[in-house]
Amino acid sequence: MLVTGSLAHATSAQLPPLAADAAWGHAAGAVQGVGPGRRAGMPRSTDDVANRPAAHAEDRALMERVAAHDEPAQRELAKRLLPIARKVTRALLRDAVESDDATQLSLIEILRSAKSYRGETAVERWAQRIIVRTTLRHIRDQRRFYKVVDAEAEVGDVRATPVSRRASEELPRPPEAYLAEISEVQREAVLLHHALGYTVPEIAEITGVTQNTAKARLLYGRRALRKLVRRDLNIGKGQDS
Amino acid sequence: MTRQREFDGERWIGIVDAMAVGDPVSSEDTGYVRDHADAEEAKAEQELWDGIASFADASSTSAADDEALIDAVVAGAREREATQGRGRTATVIGIASALAAAAAVVLWVGSTAAPEGDTAEVAQVAPAAPTPVQIETPAVASGTFTAGATTLASAQPVPLGTWLEAGTAEACIDLELATACAAPSSRVQLPSEDDVDLGEGGVTVTVAEGRARPARVKTERGNASSRRGKFEVTVERRTRIVTIVALVGPVTVEDPRAGVRELAEGSSLVLGADVSAANVVPETESAVEIPAPDARAKKPKLSAVDMLHRAQDRMAAKDSKGAIAAYRKLLASYPNSPEAHAALVSTAKLELKVGSHKAALRHFNRYLAKGGANAEEAHLGRIAALEQLGRRDQELKAIGVFLDKYPRNAHAAKLRARAERLRGNAP
Numbered sequence: 153m154l155v156t157g158s159l160a161h162a163t164s165a166q167l168p169p170l171a172a173d174a175a176w177g178h179a180a181g182a183v184q185g186v187g188p189g190r191r192a193g194m195p196r197s198t199d200d201v202a203n204r205p206a207a208h209a210e211d212r213a214l215m216e217r218v219a220a221h222d223e224p225a226q227r228e229l230a231k232r233l234l235p236i237a238r239k240v241t242r243a244l245l246r247d248a249v250e251s252d253d254a255t256q257l258s259l260i261e262i263l264r265s266a267k268s269y270r271g272e273t274a275v276e277r278w279a280q281r282i283i284v285r286t287t288l289r290h291i292r293d294q295r296r297f298y299k300v301v302d303a304e305a306e307v308g309d310v311r312a313t314p315v316s317r318r319a320s321e322e323l324p325r326p327p328e329a330y331l332a333e334i335s336e337v338q339r340e341a342v343l344l345h346h347a348l349g350y351t352v353p354e355i356a357e358i359t360g361v362t363q364n365t366a367k368a369r370l371l372y373g374r375r376a377l378r379k380l381v382r383r384d385l386n387i388g389k390g391q392d393s
Numbered sequence: 394m395t396r397q398r399e400f401d402g403e404r405w406i407g408i409v410d411a412m413a414v415g416d417p418v419s420s421e422d423t424g425y426v427r428d429h430a431d432a433e434e435a436k437a438e439q440e441l442w443d444g445i446a447s448f449a450d451a452s453s454t455s456a457a458d459d460e461a462l463i464d465a466v467v468a469g470a471r472e473r474e475a476t477q478g479r480g481r482t483a484t485v486i487g488i489a490s491a492l493a494a495a496a497a498v499v500l501w502v503g504s505t506a507a508p509e510g511d512t513a514e515v516a517q518v519a520p521a522a523p524t525p526v527q528i529e530t531p532a533v534a535s536g537t538f539t540a541g542a543t544t545l546a547s548a549q550p551v552p553l554g555t556w557l558e559a560g561t562a563e564a565c566i567d568l569e570l571a572t573a574c575a576a577p578s579s580r581v582q583l584p585s586e587d588d589v590d591l592g593e594g595g596v597t598v599t600v601a602e603g604r605a606r607p608a609r610v611k612t613e614r615g616n617a618s619s620r621r622g623k624f625e626v627t628v629e630r631r632t633r634i635v636t637i638v639a640l641v642g643p644v645t646v647e648d649p650r651a652g653v654r655e656l657a658e659g660s661s662l663v664l665g666a667d668v669s670a671a672n673v674v675p676e677t678e679s680a681v682e683i684p685a686p687d688a689r690a691k692k693p694k695l696s697a698v699d700m701l702h703r704a705q706d707r708m709a710a711k712d713s714k715g716a717i718a719a720y721r722k723l724l725a726s727y728p729n730s731p732e733a734h735a736a737l738v739s740t741a742k743l744e745l746k747v748g749s750h751k752a753a754l755r756h757f758n759r760y761l762a763k764g765g766a767n768a769e770e771a772h773l774g775r776i777a778a779l780e781q782l783g784r785r786d787q788e789l790k791a792i793g794v795f796l797d798k799y800p801r802n803a804h805a806a807k808l809r810a811r812a813e814r815l816r817g818n819a820p
Contacts, residue, residue, distance in 0.1 A: 323444065346442050
């Protein structure tokens with residue numbers, strides 16, 4: 153029976169620990185706690201695809217062509233990675249238009265970095281880290297996601313936080329509204345974990361901080377969100393207020 | 394038989410938080426959480442995590458939009474590669490000694506400061522603090538810089554007085570209580586630990602509170618500085634026009650011609666705009682010396698102005714596809730240039746015409762985020778894009794905003810009627 157966010161995800165496509173994943177470069181050890189499983193469609197760490205040398209050989213050949221600026225190869229790679237890029241950018245940016253911008257930037261970065269692909273893991277896995285990092289950098293640069301709208305009223309919609317369509321009877325306001333009220337680094341950690349299924353060690357690697365810091369950011373982010381939700385529950389605030 | 398236990402909120406929180414961060418939990422704790430899944434607080438929180446988890450759910454996109462995006466990606470990658478191949482400056486003063494010193498550098502990670510959140514709870518749950526490491530400032534914070542044949546990567550110290558070129562992605566330098574981020578392929582140097590000389594390209598400086606001295610960006614046409622906040626300075630390569638934007642907080646601008654003035658938050662200033670595009674010679678009273686171009690540099694790629702003209706030529710020739718491709722190359726190659734900004738509305742209108750509605754909306758939005766003389770046209774285009782995308786609520790809101798701002802526009806009556814239909818009031 154699915155009971156909590158954490159347990160619920162655990163009973164879906166739970167991935168094996170990342171310890172054996174050379175791309176991460178560290179022995180994460182067994183994931184003892186229960187965290188969200190990898191979202192459907194996201195690359196896995198040690199599944200059969202990643203373990204097939206033949207798959208990586210094909211990927212290496214493709215990436216060599218991309219690195220040689222072969223345009224058909226570039227288009228093939230961009231098309232192949234487009235769904236993953238959209239998922240990640242959409243999870244982190246929410247707005248479809250903004251996520252397109254970040255998708256474009258991420259894919260350009262991937263094409264430019266093709267020569268650094270070593271074939272130790274599937275291309276999707278290798279690329280996903282670039283996509284996440286590029287998107288986070290884009291968010292920080294643009295500060296578009298959750299900033300208060302400009303003084304100009306007409307750009308209110310441009311910067312307005314899109315609301316998830318998910319119906320919720322228990323939550324007074326949409327998740328985006330709560331996320332907008334916590335700090336940027338906490339929001340990053342929460343999104344990386346709850347939307348994209350990354351563990352604390354992975355979050356630390358992606359965001360370039362220590363595992364302690366990543367853990368604290370996730371923890372405090374969750375607590376801050378919890379506090380906001382409970383405040384709303386206490387005062388009976390509705391979604392339209 | 395399972396004994397019914399009263400809901401202990403604090404215990405529940407401790408368990409689910411431990412699960413989320415990967416700490417071990419006992420089977421009894423797991424059972425406790427399962428037994429209290431129906432508690433009001435648990436259900437609301439579950440909705441929150443489930444809602445966030447759904448963020449990554451796929452959204453539908455059209456094949457045309459996908460193709461348009463892939464076109465832009467391939468064109469953007471090609472242009473950046475061409476930029477990379479231009480050749481780099483040969484200045485290598487001090488690099489060898491600086492890199493030797495880098496071998497002895499220990500990093501001080503800023504994250505060793507108290508984590509965000511309720512500090513009263515730090516003692517309760519914070520793990521042991523990581524071993525602090527010291528870093529020499531200034532140092533590369535992210536991305537890469539090149540100085541001649543040498544590449545400087547993250548955490549490596551930045552030598553003073555040496556021209557650097559940012560890599561193909563943004564690259565940042567840690568200063569004391571400040572960060573200077575250079576746009577891809579920008580040329581910068583640090584004459585001191587407080588100053589950044591900007592040769593060409595763009596740099597965004599974020600200054601934290603508590604800095605004793607202002608962080609300053611110097612260009613040949615003037616300087617910009619701030620003690621706290623965030624500002625951006627760009628130097629257009631061909632025209633040498635300098636644009637200063639005060640993003641957060643005021644910025645002090647030193648203009649050799651007009652003296653010192655303060656730029657309010659949200660405003661921008663252009664220096665050297667009276668210089669014609671053909672005049673690429675720096676002024677004699679330049680605030681900073683620009684080194685001679687690398688003699689080995691290959692033939693320079695098209696400037697933003699040339700790219701804009703090329704796109705306009707294709708549009709005049711009624712070659713919509715060619716014009717879109719040319720505009721997108723401009724946007725990908727010089728995203729922060731005034732030419733790219735001016736091209737956004739033309740690009741978006743063409744994209745509307747060929748059915749790339751999402752791309753059109755993206756470009757209208759980007760134009761309106763900064764504003765400009767074509768804002769009215771951009772608003773109209775945005776409304777049209779939203780209509781084509783079927784985003785009725787957003788379209789209705791956009792119409793309302795437009796009519797408030799431009800009540801006498803020729804399309805106002807038509808838009809009022811459209812708004813009525815969207816509200817369901819029209820027959």
